[in-house]
Amino acid sequence: MTYSPFVATEGATTAYKKVVGNTTTISTDKDPEFQSWLNLNKDNLPDDIQAKIDDGTLTIADAD
Numbered sequence: 001m002t003y004s005p006f007v008a009t010e011g012a013t014t015a016y017k018k019v020v021g022n023t024t025t026i027s028t029d030k031d032p033e034f035q036s037w038l039n040l041n042k043d044n045l046p047d048d049i050q051a052k053i054d055d056g057t058l059t060i061a062d063a064d
Contacts, residue, residue: 002018002019002046003016003017003018003027003034003037003046003049004016004017004046004048004049005017005048005049005052006026013028013029014028014029014052014057014058015027015028016028016029016031016034016049018034018037029058029059035060035061036063038058038060038061039060039061039063042060
């Protein structure tokens with residue numbers, strides 16, 4: 001399972017797409033499952049996700 005940026009409209013929130021088998025789920029950066037995935041994979045994120053963290057458009061929330 002991995003996530004990737006899905007839709008980015010200027011001035012709007014970026015949606016993130018998760019594909020597992022034949023199922024696609026769309027979420028925002030505030031989604032708890034997406035944030036959990038970011039925390040678990042923060043040292044080995046896909047390049048497109050890492051680029052959003054590096055440019056400040058995506059933030060990994062502190063784990064509870």
